[in-house]
Amino acid sequence: MIIEVEDRFYKVAKAFSQVLGGLQRAAARGEAVHAVEEMAWSGLIETGRQMIAAYIEQQEEDLPRPEVIEQEGKQLHRLPERRTRSYVSALNLIAVGSSA
Secondary structure, three states: OHHHHHHHHHHHHHHHHHHHHHHHHHHHHOOOHHHHHHHHHHHHHHHHHHHHHHHHHHHHHHOOOOOEEEEOOEEEEOOOOOEEEEEEOOOOEEEEEEOO
16 A cells, blocks of 8 residues: 555656656747746646545545444444545546545
C-alpha cells in the first residue's frame, strides 16, 4: 500500500515538473505571455486534479469505517456493498467510492 500511495503522489510531482519544464522551454523560446499563461494554468489544473484524485484514493484506503453509525440517537447501518459516486470539483469529475 505504501508503494501505491507513493506512486500516486510521484505522478503528481512528475506532472508538476513537466509544467515547470514547459515554462522554462517557453521562456527560452520567448513565447508570448498569453500562450505561456494558458499552458501554465492548464498544467496546474491537471496537477491539481491529480492531487485531489490521489487524496481521495488514499482516504478510501486509510479510513476505518464502522459497521454502524449513530446519528441523532438512531443507529444507521452501512450499505452491504460500496457504491461509486461522482464528485464534481472545480477541477474535474472524479469517481469516489462510498459506503454511505
